[in-house]
Amino acid sequence: AQSVTQPDIHITVSEGASLELRCNYSYGATPYLFWYVQSPGQGLQLLLKYFSGDTLVQGIKGFEAEFKRSQSSFNLRKPSVHWSDAAEYFCAAFSGTYKYIFGTGTRLKVLA
Amino acid sequence: DTGVSQDPRHKITKRGQNVTFRCDPISEHNRLYWYRQTLGQGPEFLTYFQNEAQLEKSRLLSDRFSAERPKGSFSTLEIQRTEQGDSAMYLCASSRGLAGGGEQFFGPGTRLTVL
Numbered sequence: 001a002q003s004v005t006q007p008d009i010h011i012t013v014s015e016g017a018s019l020e021l022r023c024n025y026s027y028g029a030t031p032y033l034f035w036y037v038q039s040p041g042q043g044l045q046l047l048l049k050y051f052s053g054d055t056l057v058q059g060i061k062g063f064e065a066e067f068k069r070s071q072s073s074f075n076l077r078k079p080s081v082h083w084s085d086a087a088e089y090f091c092a093a094f095s096g097t098y099k100y101i102f103g104t105g106t107r108l109k110v111l112a
Numbered sequence: 113d114t115g116v117s118q119d120p121r122h123k124i125t126k127r128g129q130n131v132t133f134r135c136d137p138i139s140e141h142n143r144l145y146w147y148r149q150t151l152g153q154g155p156e157f158l159t160y161f162q163n164e165a166q167l168e169k170s171r172l173l174s175d176r177f178s179a180e181r182p183k184g185s186f187s188t189l190e191i192q193r194t195e196q197g198d199s200a201m202y203l204c205a206s207s208r209g210l211a212g213g214g215e216q217f218f219g220p221g222t223r224l225t226v227l
Binding site: 004006009032034036041042043044045046049051090092094096098099100101102103104105 | 116143145152153154155156157160162167168203205209210213214215216217218219220221
């Protein structure tokens with residue numbers, strides 16, 4: 001069955017430290033992959049997406065993600081975290097038809 | 113582009129009552145989705161419209177749930193005879209499908225509390 005897994009429910013980092021959030025997918029073929037961020041009381045906002053081509057994609061707010069086909073992963077990274085990055089992050093996959101599947105999310109806490 | 117809007121933002125109701133939520137998508141988007149999100153979970157797909165046609169419904173969508181998208185514009189999601197288990201955030205999203213790069217645009221959600 002198609003699935004998206006985010007193994008880390010909570011992650012805590014200090015402000016200024018680097019960040020990596022993990023995402024693994026299980027699909028018959030490589031899906032379109034997305035990272036969204038959700039702040040309290042806000043809708044989901046797209047950070048970045050991967051369709052094909054360069055496996056390192058740049059997004060908004062200084063985020064990037066790397067697609068690794070051999071590991072079925074699409075991990076999100078940021079070199080230096082800001083306190084305003086505290087939020088919940090969702091990885092999602094799209095098969096190209098109509099259906100999107102979301103991971104369970106990773107809640108990021110940033111220590112001052 | 114004013115984004116996706118949802119109304120109301122919060123709804124508190126008593127068990128057994130009917131509730132209706134509205135979603136106004138981005139005007140040029142032909143695809144519209146409803147999701148349910150509970151605490152600690154990602155959005156779960158409920159249903160999908162392409163223009164006015166409801167093309168897919170999740171098994172999560174019991175007979176008490178119904179959604180419409182008349183004229184392919186705004187959409188409504190109705191829950192009849194609400195149960196406490198219906199308490200959740202209901203999210204609406206719209207997109208242009210692959211023509212828009214596959215990106216979905218989400219509304220702020222309607223938080224439903226069933227007492």
